[in-house]
Amino acid sequence: MIETAPAPLSGGPVRGRLPGALRLLAPFLIALGAGAVVLWATGRDAFAVYGQLADAALGGGTQIADTLAATTPILFTGIATALAFRAGAFNVGVEGSLYVGAFAAAWTGFSFPHLPGAPLLALAALLAALAGAAWALLPALARAWLDVSEVVTTLMLNYVAILLTSYLVNDHFLARGVANSMSPMIAPQARLPPLLPGSQLSAALLLGLLLLAGYWFLFSRSTLGFELRLVGLAPRLARASGVDLRRSLVIAMLASGLVGGWAGGFQVLGVIHRFVDGFSPGYGFTGIAVAILGRNHPLGILAGALFFGILTSGGGMVQLVSSIPIDLVNVVQGTLMVFAVADLGRLGWLRRWAGRA
Amino acid sequence: MSGLSRRAATAVLAGLALLAAGCGSSTGTPRASSGVAGATQTGAGAQPSFTPACKPPAGRTYRVALVIAQGGLGDQSYNDLAYAGFTRAKQDFPIQGQVIQSPDIVSQGRSILQQAGQQGFDLVIDLEFSTGDALKEVAPQYPNTHWMIVNLPSNAPDVTGYLFDEQDGSFLAGALAALVTRDTGIKGINPDHTIGVIGGTKSPGIDKFIVGYIQGAHQVDAATRVLVKYADGFGDPANGKQLAQALFDQGADIVYQVAGGTGTGIIQAAQQAGHFAIGVDTDQDSLAPGSVLTSMVKRTDFAVYDAIDRLVCGTLKGGESITLGLAQGGVGLSPMKFTRSLVPAADLSRVDRYRQDILSGRIKVWNVISQGYPSWYR
Incomplete structure (x- = not known):
């Protein structure tokens, strides 16, 4: 092991940098700005609308709980994606891991109704993790030994996961007497305890925060995390210093898939309480945006997940009190995704302007 | 940053593409169709009455x-x-x-x-x-x-x-199909007494339609062959087209679609093959005028x-x-704007008699949701 100073989080050259805070905030501001333009163009007062949106998402205990509930699955998928990104593996298959993890948790929950709560929950979490990790195994091996791009394989396997779980629920595990594609309910003792009665916020949030702390520890305090990061930043240097590249890559991909499996599993155990065909609105893909927006930093991931959580919960709830179309939320989310990957620091004028400000 | 962000951009764009593709496909709910929601008139008899049952009380919103x-x-x-x-x-x-x-x-x-x-x-x-x-x-x-x-x-x-009562409306669709498939005088009808149905997925919610359809066909003629296929879901017209073509190749000349967006492909296949499709949920007759025999509307x-x-x-x-159900006009057949003139009046009135028989209870149509599967299906 060679001694080096810890690499900067984003691992980029210093040239082309905006001041930290602005660099992190810029995509959010641009996205909100794009939404505001749409609002003004359609004759609405953007400030008032954003006020209502914020009120619907954060205006009271229940509202905050609902927003945190919406944040939870994205927090998990954000961590899952960042785990792979850090090691230079572009796992875009968290959505697939999420589906198989969700199904595994639901299957455990309704198949063993006689087990007591703790072992049943533990078994469901274990199987969700195994299913999620298994889903990432093939792309990991293919990348490590055959140099097959994991972007392609993981992306394609998402379809397989969505269709496989759809087949399983429709053909083998359909709830009785129900005309729609969903599994039976999980046993009551398999539900994660709610944090605030009357809301959908469950203990899954605490598990997500614990996981985030673990993520922080892994990458800033452990040798394994250091090696993974080195592999992501400078693979040749890593190899020269004796790090097994293949092993690191497989570990990172499996960890990413495992957390993806939990993302789906805990959503089932904490919120939906059964498997519903096609239940995810794209948590896995939102997780990619969150990891990039957060620059793989624990606090950045948390902030990104919260922002999407606010949009999801506020965007839905605000329609109870005013006729703000859901398209606004789609515009803001879409713009955010586009600018999340843009390297704004390359715009020299923006850098100079920011330097003066 | 640059290398990382370029690859990340690829990843995200790929993800977005998948997301966009995913938006097109619907989940396996028994909502079954695509087509413009609009004024539909039930052909054989009642249509729902959109008139207030009372004079709304004043001063209250x-x-x-x-x-x-x-x-x-x-x-x-x-x-x-x-x-x-x-x-x-x-x-x-x-x-x-x-x-x-x-x-x-x-x-x-x-x-x-x-x-x-x-x-x-x-x-x-x-x-x-x-x-x-x-x-x-x-x-x-x-x-x-x-x-x-x-x-x-x-x-x-x-x-x-x-x-x-989707099974009742599907029964009428099956009866009409069984009558029409025997009439080689109609363009697009072959000598085989074979009809078909394609479900979006295999689930009780979809089989409720299919079992009613088969029962209706067999009520007309127990020798009618009904070919059943299931698609991979509700959002894949290309898949629907292939399946419908396969059924036409096996001798079917009328195919009932219970497959949502997949069904538009079924209707397209019927139009291209010169045979008939039956629409579902909304009045889909106008999607391919003359090629959609009727639609089983669900209001x-x-x-x-x-x-x-x-x-x-x-x-x-x-x-x-x-x-x-049929009585309230909640389900029923479309008015057959483009195909009514093709079908002999005797057949239409026979379908209407079946409707009366279901209403009077003389015919009981099997309901997969409340009764489970019948011995003759599954």
Whole structure:
């Protein structure tokens, strides 16, 4: 092991940098700005609308709980994606891991109704993790030994996961007497305890925060995390210093898939309480945006997940009190995704302007 | 940063592409079609009556929320049809209506229902099936709010469930198909007494249609061969087209589609092969004029209108399930605007006689949801 100073989080050259805070905030501001333009163009007062949106998402205990509930699955998928990104593996298959993890948790929950709560929950979490990790195994091996791009394989396997779980629920595990594609309910003792009665916020949030702390520890305090990061930043240097590249890559991909499996599993155990065909609105893909927006930093991931959580919960709830179309939320989310990957620091004028400000 | 961000950009764009592709496909709900939601007239007899059952009481405005299901507005199907009924009710009744679309209806549905209860709505119409269980827990907390769920039975005192007798309408479609397939005088009909049906997935909600269709065909002629196929889902027209072509190759000349967006491919295949399709949910006859024999319409718009009508007129009791069938015009065959002249009048009147027989109880059509599977299917 060679001694080096810890690499900067984003691992980029210093040239082309905006001041930290602005660099992190810029995509959010641009996205909100794009939404505001749409609002003004359609004759609405953007400030008032954003006020209502914020009120619907954060205006009271229940509202905050609902927003945190919406944040939870994205927090998990954000961590899952960042785990792979850090090691230079572009796992875009968290959505697939999420589906198989969700199904595994639901299957455990309704198949063993006689087990007591703790072992049943533990078994469901274990199987969700195994299913999620298994889903990432093939792309990991293919990348490590055959140099097959994991972007392609993981992306394609998402379809397989969505269709496989759809087949399983429709053909083998359909709830009785129900005309729609969903599994039976999980046993009551398999539900994660709610944090605030009357809301959908469950203990899954605490598990997500614990996981985030673990993520922080892994990458800033452990040798394994250091090696993974080195592999992501400078693979040749890593190899020269004796790090097994293949092993690191497989570990990172499996960890990413495992957390993806939990993302789906805990959503089932904490919120939906059964498997519903096609239940995810794209948590896995939102997780990619969150990891990039957060620059793989624990606090950045948390902030990104919260922002999407606010949009999801506020965007839905605000329609109870005013006729703000859901398209606004789609515009803001879409713009955010586009600018999340843009390297704004390359715009020299923006850098100079920011330097003066 | 640059190398990382370029690869990341590729990844995200790929992800977005998948996301966009995913939006097109709908989940396996028994909403079954695509096609423009609009005025439909049931051919054989009754059509729903969009007229208020009472004179709305003066001076009171009712607050009604419509919670949109997966797929969202613009699906040209289930959600749009329900929204059409909601819009119509807004014109006829003193209601203040809110339409709620969530970016994540499956997971957020329960919270939305809860907050709708807190906001004191008079009626909350829930189109999303996966939140049915949540209603059981949420509804009792807000005794001043009425709740309506579509395609599920009532499960709590203030909840009204709206169900449809899809098997009865499908029976009529099957009977008509069996009559027409024997008539080689009609262009596009071959000598084989073979018809077909394609379901979106294998599930009781879809088999309810299919079993009714087969029963109707066999009522006409027990020797009618009914070929059954299932697609991979509700959002793949190309797949529908292939399956329909396979059925036509096996001798079928009329194929009933119970497969949502996949069904548009089935209708296309019928048009290209010079045979017939049967549409579902909305009146799809105009999607390929002359090639869609009829459509089995299911009036979700009327269910929404009816619930609001009952709310305003004080007859929405809650705790019961309302089944819309042939009698109310909740299900039935389309008016066959383009194909009526092709079919012998004797056949049409025979289909109408079956309708009367179902209404009078002389014919009982098998209901897979309430009775399970019959011995002769599955």
